[in-house]
Amino acid sequence: MSDTPTTSPPPKLSAVWVIPLLAALIGAWLVYSNLSGKGPTITLTMENAEGITAGKTTVKTRNVQVGLVENVRLSEDLSHTLLTVQMQAGTERMLVEDTQFWIVKPRVDREGISGLSTVLSGAYIELLPGTGGKPPRAYAVSDVPPPQLTGDGLFLTLISDVGSSVDTGDPVNYRNLRVGRVVDTQFDPDEKVFRHQLFIEQPYDVLVTQTSRFWETSGLGFKLGAQGFEAQIGSLESLIGGGVSFAVPDPNMSLGPSAQDGDTFTLYPDQEAARRALYSQTLDYVLMVQGSVRGLRPGAPVEYRGVRVGTVETVAWGFGYEGPSSMQQNPVPVLIRLEPQRQAQRTEVSMSRWRTEIAAMVDGGLRASLQTGNLLTGGLIVTLDFHPDTAPATLEETYRSVPIFPTVDGSGISKIEDQVNTLLTTLNSLPFNDIANNLNHNLDAMTQAAESLDALVANPALNSLPQQAEKTLVALQEVLESWRGDQNSAAFREIQSTLQKLNQMIDRATPVLETLNERPNALIFQDSAAPDPQPRAQ
Structure with missing residues (x-):
């Protein structure tokens, strides 16, 4: 048996570990994808969170979602309230110092109805990207x-006193043509004035010049003054919400150079005030x-002579400023302002020449008087005309450093009042009671006479009188017809003989009557004296 050692193969990686590893890689990718797809987190402040829901309310710009409200506290x-908003990636360049946010929801104002799309979807926050600057800690x-x-056009600033009804969204009109809109209205508490910012669209921005004047329009206005009744009706939009109009009120005035972006104008209460402001050179x-x-x-x-040359500025100007005793005998001072630019039809006039010529006209008899401008309203106007028969006068005398213009007593409303008072006094002195008593007495007598006449008419004898008269006329007619038809009757011959004798008598008496007509003493004296006897010669 061999003693050679044997080697075992290396252990293999189990397939069980592939699944957790793959899950970790996917998780890491999801985390990276989530983090890389998110933008900055910002904080928004609001007075109240009406219509805002965490996880649902979005932030949009140009109707594209760029963020989502994650928390409301x-x-x-x-x-x-504080809103925590998670912005999307790539929105960092939008979030600068002058970036603006506002809530979009259904709204009805002077610009119309807006935000209807949020009725079902709910309110959202609109973002207007800024142009630069360091982002604040909260918006x-x-x-x-x-x-x-922003846009193509002209931006202007109007200054108006407290009480102006102009507001953001009001239209700006040029002769009833809408050419712009009021884009902002702010109140300056230090100067106590309103500052309205206007935007005039192109190509209408060329209509605004340095001579243009702006005034308020209420759409529907009524004025009852010395010149009668005036009514002004504007467009439907200005009728509902008012607006601003501009033009050169006097067509005879030059337009002047074009207005520049950012120029400041004054907003006047009406067109007449704007027209008067156009005349900067005046004589008081x-x-x-x-x-x-x-x-x-x-x-x-x-x-x-019927042509307007100025305006009454103040009535009872400084009247009684020296105390109540000065009001007893002193006349009432009225400050008037002559406007040479109305007649010169130029932007600039020679004031020294006008002063000199007016002084010469006063020396020639030019006088001022109060005349009735409108009998319906009783309004008075000031008229200037020549009265050469008046006492000489000059403009050297002054009142509170202002020249006194000589006056004459005009046929104004005061004279009409005096005549009416005289007429009323005369009427009051008439014996109306006696006249009424006599009238009642006459009416009673007329009533009695009418009753007597009715009784006379109702008498049967009077009613039979026409028939009796008719019978008499018929009998007379029969007699005349009988005489005319029987000319051989004894009555007819007797009448004819009598008429012939009467004619003969008239013929004989005619010479006698003519003689008596010529000489009434002819019956006493002879017609002519006998001639004196003449002696005859031997």
């Missing part, structure tokens, strides 16, 4: 979409009105 001070989620600050004067100024309102026109 309250902040430590319980003042707001705030807004309840409304941010203003759209004061009217010292002796009578009443009832019916005269700020904004009333100042006219020269």
Whole structure:
């Protein structure tokens, strides 16, 4: 038997270990795939989590999902909610300092109805990528979409006083044509003004110039002033939510250079205020009105022979500023503003020339007076016209450093009131009681006369009178017919003989009557005196 040792074959790897190894490799690949497919985790803050559900609410941009809300919790001070959002891979470049988030849900506002797609799917968070900057520790989620600050067009800023009704989403119109929209509205508590940001779309941005003026439009407006009743009706969109309109209010004014991106304009309450703001060069004067100024309102026109040349700025300007005693005898000061640019039809005018020429016109008899602008409303206007018969006057006298424009008593509403008062006084002095008593007495007498007439008409004898008159006329007609038919009767011959004798008598008496008509004393004196006897010669 041999002592040579024998070698055994090496052990083989059991197939049982292949399955766990393969599972480990797949798990590692899944972990790697999951980690590599995830983006950064961010935190969002909201006032409340209405409509937000962890594991369901998504984050989208341009309707593409880029993240998912994984957790919803309250902040430590319980003042707001915190959302933990897992973003997808490749979204890091979207998350910068000016990235904006807002909640998308069904909403009805001035821009219309939006977010209807979320009625069934639920609300989601919209992301607007930023342009740069270091990402913050948390992003705030807004309840409304941010203003759209990108696009082809012109961005402007409007400043308005407190009380403006313009809001984000309102249309911007040029002569009732929608050319843009209000994209943002903010209130400045320091200056106490509103700042509205407008976006004017191309190609309408060329319509905005440095001479353009902006004013509010309410869609439907009514105005009852000295010039009558005015109604303004805008588009349906502005009728529902209001809006902003712009134009060069005076077509005679030059348009000026085009507006630039970021320019600031003033928002005026109406078109007339915008038109007045267009006239930057003005001349101020004061009217010292002796009578009443009832019916005269700020904004009333100042006219020269029917053409508007200015505006009433302030009624009772500084009246009584020296104390109540100064109001007893002093006239009422009215501040007016002449606007030369209305007539010059130019952006710039020579103010020194206008002052000199107006002073010469006043020296020639130009005077101001209050006239009735509208009998229905009782509104007054200021009219300028020449009155050469008035006393001489100049513009050298001033009131609170403003020249006093000479005035005359016009045929305004005060004179009409005086005439009405005189008429009412005359009417009150009439004896209406006596007139009423006499009228009642006359009515009673007329009633009695009517009753007597009714009784007379009802009398049978009066009713038979027409028949008796008819019988008499018939008998007379028969007599005349009998005379006409029987000319040989004795009665007819007697009447004819009488008529012939009457004619003869008239013929004989005619000369006598003519003589008496010429000489009434012919019956006493002879017709002519006898001639004197003439002696005869021997």
